[in-house]
Amino acid sequence: MDIDLLFKIAGIGILVAVLNQVLTKAGREDQAMMTTLTGLIIVLMLVISQISNLFETVRTVFGL
Amino acid sequence: MEIFKVVGFAIISVILIVLLKEERKDIALVLMIVSGVIIMFFALSKITPIIDMLNSLINSSGISKDFLVVILKITGIAYIVEFGRNICVDAGQTAIATKLELAGKIIIVSLSLPLIAALVNVLTGLV
Numbered sequence: 404m405d406i407d408l409l410f411k412i413a414g415i416g417i418l419v420a421v422l423n424q425v426l427t428k429a430g431r432e433d434q435a436m437m438t439t440l441t442g443l444i445i446v447l448m449l450v451i452s453q454i455s456n457l458f459e460t461v462r463t464v465f466g467l
Numbered sequence: 468m469e470i471f472k473v474v475g476f477a478i479i480s481v482i483l484i485v486l487l488k489e490e491r492k493d494i495a496l497v498l499m500i501v502s503g504v505i506i507m508f509f510a511l512s513k514i515t516p517i518i519d520m521l522n523s524l525i526n527s528s529g530i531s532k533d534f535l536v537v538i539l540k541i542t543g544i545a546y547i548v549e550f551g552r553n554i555c556v557d558a559g560q561t562a563i564a565t566k567l568e569l570a571g572k573i574i575i576v577s578l579s580l581p582l583i584a585a586l587v588n589v590l591t592g593l594v
Contacts, residue, residue, distance in 0.1 A: 409505070416494035416495070450497050457550075464518065467543045
């Protein structure tokens with residue numbers, strides 16, 4: 404029940420949302436899009452390792 | 468009891484998802500996937516003693532072991548297909564969810580073919 408991963412991802416999401424607002428208000432839409440993409444990529448990196456762990460565990464438990 | 472931890476974890480993740488839903492739908496989706504994965508990890512840790520007990524029961528009862536192997540494989544496939552299907556439904560892609568379910572069913576049926584063959588053999592033997 405490692406809840407810190409959940410808070411990490413939520414934090415990155417909120418940060419990206421705020422940065423997006425700030426950058427769009429400042430008139431730099433392209434940089435806003437860049438920060439959104441980088442935030443999403445960081446979050447995806449975290450998630451992919453978790454999902455591969457889950458699939459590996461299911462493989463060993465059920466003998467797939 | 469551990470169930471309180473799981474329920475608390477689920478409620479916290481739902482709150483965070485709703486918080487992020489308007490601004491960043493994609494990160495809310497990723498958050499939903501991660502909370503699903505963590506809860507399934509918890510469920511998986513509870514499954515292993517059940518499987519060990521099943522194994523010992525089957526061994527003592529003398530039924531051939533490959534039936535249980537197939538059943539466990541089918542359960543694992545159903546487990547993962549259900550996981551993927553719910554994520555697709557939550558993300559709004561019901562078409563992909565139904566196709567995933569269809570693929571899961573086909574794989575399960577293809578796995579259970581030897582069982583069906585064994586059953587037919589037993590039946591023909593009786594007649």
